[in-house]
Amino acid sequence: MLFHLGGTAIYFLLFGRYMQEVAILPRAPIGSRLQWQLFEAWNCANFFIAIGLLWAQRWARWGYIIGGLLGFSLIFFMYQQTQKILFVELLFSVPCFVVFVYLLYRKDAHLYFSSPTTLQRPRTPLRRRLGACLYVLTTIFAFWSLNAIVLGITEIYPQTLYRDKLAFLALPMIAIAEWIGKTPGVVSRVSNLAIAFSVYLMQIFLYKYASPYTAQIGPSLWQLRNWAIGVSSVSIVLLYLQFRRYRQQLSTKS
Incomplete structure (x- = not known):
């Protein structure tokens, strides 16, 4: 939302x-x-x-x-x-x-x-609060990097066509946030972030691709498709890792 x-x-x-x-x-x-x-x-x-x-x-x-x-x-x-x-x-x-x-x-x-x-x-330690704040800033940065192709403004402002590549900088920012926060559950946290982006990107791409009333045309639509597929694939891999960890914990308890 x-x-x-x-x-x-x-x-x-x-x-x-x-x-x-x-x-x-x-x-x-x-x-x-x-x-x-x-x-x-x-x-x-x-x-x-x-x-x-x-x-x-x-x-x-x-x-x-x-x-x-x-x-x-x-x-x-x-x-x-x-x-x-x-x-x-x-x-x-x-x-x-x-x-x-x-x-x-x-x-x-x-x-x-x-x-x-x-x-x-309990009161959250300062390191965890700093890590959480950096996570929020990373999300805003990744969203800003992708919004040109999401909103279809690349045809109006051609200089924004390749701004989506900046979203790759979110990966080291997430690593820094995890190092600062030192909070358990890193796979679950990154999985939630990836799922949020994949649902958002895939929903917009499918709607723009299927609806005859959307204005976005040209290469930015296919950039949006590539990001939607890529982030969705990362989400699936992270969910699989979570499932494996859950199965291992169940087998250890039994």
């Missing part, structure tokens, strides 16, 4: 004064200005929901579900005259929504959301 919000914010910074002149959904039953106002309100609500999920607030789960259902209801209302776009939107939105709701209500998620009120967390 934060990745999508970051991309939207960058898009508004680049094209904000021109965007309200063009409707998000042509031929929709409401005007372009109202469409953008609803879109902005939805993004503001998603920001607070995302922060609530990070801080393990129970209301954030309900906020995510309610926001998703309201979004789908709005899609049905606005797309009643454009059935083709409706199919493409739902093809990518509904499965992701169902999977994320399932993940939010798994047993381990219940423990996560109950911990702020039932457990007293």
Whole structure:
């Protein structure tokens, strides 16, 4: 959610004064200005929901579900005259929504959301806090490096076409963050980061590739495809390593 919000914010910074002149959904039953106002309100609500999920607030789960259902209801209302776009939107939105709701209500998620009120967390050592901060900065840097091809602005600003290569610098930054933090569970942590990027990149690539209404064309689309496949492959390898470690721990206990 934060990745999508970051991309939207960058898009508004680049094209904000021109965007309200063009409707998000042509031929929709409401005007372009109202469409953008609803879109902005939805993004503001998603920001607070995302922060609530990070801080393990129970209301954030309900906020995510309610926001998703309201979004789908709005899609049905606005797309009643454009059935083709409706199919493409739902093809990518509904499965992701169902999977994320399932993940939010798994047993381990219940423990996560109950911990702020039932457990007293010990004070985090300074090294771990510094390592966590560096992880956040690494994520922001990698996101910034990839956003040119993700948002499709490389055709407008050709000098940004190869900025995605800077994302490789995130690897030594992660290694430094791990060395500073010295926190157990490095594979799980890097796996979470890789999965977040792979879901984000693959979802955007598939939508842009399948939808006839997206504006991105040219080499940046295939760069996006390569990154989506590459990061997804890394995620699969890391998940396999986690699974092997879990099996080894089970065999050791038995």
